[in-house]
Amino acid sequence: MLKKYFIFGAGLSALALIILLIQWFFVLEQHARAKPPATVFSNADNANVEKPCTDEHVEWRSAQEIEGVSILASPVCEPDNPYTIAAATKGTNNVSMSTLMQSHLAQDSIVMGEDLDHDGDPDVIHIKLEVVELNGFSPDGDYLMNTYNIAPGVQPSLWVYAPKMQGMAVKNFNSRVAHPLLRAPSPVIRVEQGDKVFITLENTHYLPHTIHLHGVDHPWLNSEGQDNDGMEEHAIFPGKQHTYEIQPRHAGTMLYHCHVQTAQHFMMGLNGMFIVEENRPNNWVQTLNIGAGQVRHPSASVKKQYDQEYDLHYQSLDKQLTRIPQEANDPRLISQKMSRDYNMSTSTENYFLLNGHSFPYTLRDAMIVAGENENIKLHIANLQRTPIAVHFHGHKATIMAYDGVDAQQGTQITRDVFDISPAQRLDLSLKTQNDGLNSYGAGLWMFHDHVPTGTTTDGMEPGGNMAILAYKKLLDEQGMPKMHEGMFNDVFNKEYYAKKRPIWSTGDFAFLLGDAGLVVPENGELIAFFMVCGMLIGLIMLLISFYIRKDHEK
């Protein structure tokens, strides 16, 4: 009896030994001797290379006038929808049905009313926002719903405020891709100083939310004596709405964000820029700038001093946090996983976004496109978890306002790195004057957060908020930067950000710096290995036969 167990045990341990040996040979590394392995080429596998520019709406790029709203040219690959701009400027109640339909906004999303100061522009403005989940869970299969890629193949779940729209939340009826109006970042809201603004949050999401108007002049209670500060204890429940009322007396670059479970909800993407423009006669401002970036219909005061205006929204995401809504469907489970199982104080930043995209998608819609001798106004907001240090190659810009307050003459600092703490804003004046100080001349100048992790996507360089300040003549007809074609095949590829391709997989360096192949075991070792294996197998058989014979003798 005892012997039986002994043999059984011996057999098992011999088997374990064999497995260990196999692992040692075939899985673990081995020191290469005189001949390291050859380079493995993977550039033949280009199945996942995306077109750098899909060139979907060529007609949206040119300067045009819709509903009497003059819209500046936007020569980038993915320009903003000019019909949305026209409807956001005139109000969804003041445009033709065909413009409204092409804007995809709901007809009550931006309603403009009375001209209070009789200066030729409406001053009573009702804005309706919804809350949308991108890259969310589906109980119907192993896929995500309302997908939005921040970079090739990168789909963290995101919560954003979105303009109230009409129709489906997908691009078309048999697609899972989110509708183009539903994207990161939450839209930039723009109003005129002194406007009577009503912001209604219609909570279409499955968790409670609020809007806190950070830095925007607002009374603590609204006219009905209800919460007007977006406080956590006055959260708006799913299916309900609440209206915040403001009449900002002060102009400047401000913010809005959710104040429920703030650490989590802020990091999920419920934050945006809120810009109050100076009051001027006949000043119709572009109420929403979807996806931030270029303001194609700048306000009267900006138009007077500047040639162009851009909103730059810096945002970061935590891949562990943004995975949570993809792991469960039950809102109770999502809430538990997000607020209790996950400890936000251990949160890290893995994705860095400029205007909702990481490089290389920033090249499609987050570039600054400049002409020579222009003065460009930049509103920069840091909606990340950590400070940013925005650097422009080839330029030195000047700070015109801090947190929405104009900088006095002595504090208008000209420099090339702008440190911005979380939730802070800077207004910059960037001049493209080739004088060796403001600009070093035409180019495709990168601009990015100089904190080293800022240009990574889950650790992969180049990624993150890397973008380009491009001089117009250096863009091709699709709005993509020239002289970068060599790189496009590498980075417009989800395999690259899935870390499955070497950094230098194409071009001259590929054979030098591609992946090192596997090392071939040397003959002596191979013989020894198989000999040991064979002997072990023999030993087991010997023991078994010995046992069987013993049994027969009984």
Next chain:
Amino acid sequence: MKNNYLRHKIKVISILSIVILSLAQVSFAMMSMDEKGMVMNANSDNLPKDCQKISEEVNLTVHAGQKYATKFNGKMFAFDQQEWNVAPCAKINITFINDDQIRHQLMIHGLPGYLYPEGMLHLELYGQGELHASVILPSQKKTYLVHCELAQHAEKGMKAQLKVGGGDGDLPSIPALSAPVKTDIYTLDWMAMKWGGILILLVSFIIFYVGRVLFLRYLKMSN
């Protein structure tokens, strides 16, 4: 306000005419809008090819809202009913009521494309309110998907099915009616079995033990 409304009506009519003109080949393509909502592809007159006549006329009132989800654990939005059964070639007159202060939709998918562009009927309410639309169903035995297309609304419960002639099966993840394809995982409640678990354990052990004794006795006897 009244003036505004009138202006809107004119706009509605003008866009309607544009839509109808541009879709002249599908003369029944319909879209109507007002302050409260929109209806696309309603059809109260055109018979499907496979129907000689309307078999029955059914009036359906469908409510949508957060409060209808309260009876389903772990859901947030729902319709007041999850399933409707009608006869082949039935005409249904839908009254769609939104009880929430947000947008909701009622969409029926999989309808014949020659009558309903993209195979769908689309009802949308911009807030609290009510819409009316009719639809004539073909004779085929089929289960149609009914849901709200807002992000995460169907996923979080606003999903139902319309069965014609008994339907051709159930769709997944309809609240309290069918299991999802991708399920959530919850902690098991051991205590729900109370002492039952221990009792079953004891009984099985005794059965095993007694069986073993009997078997050994049998072996001895056969020897």
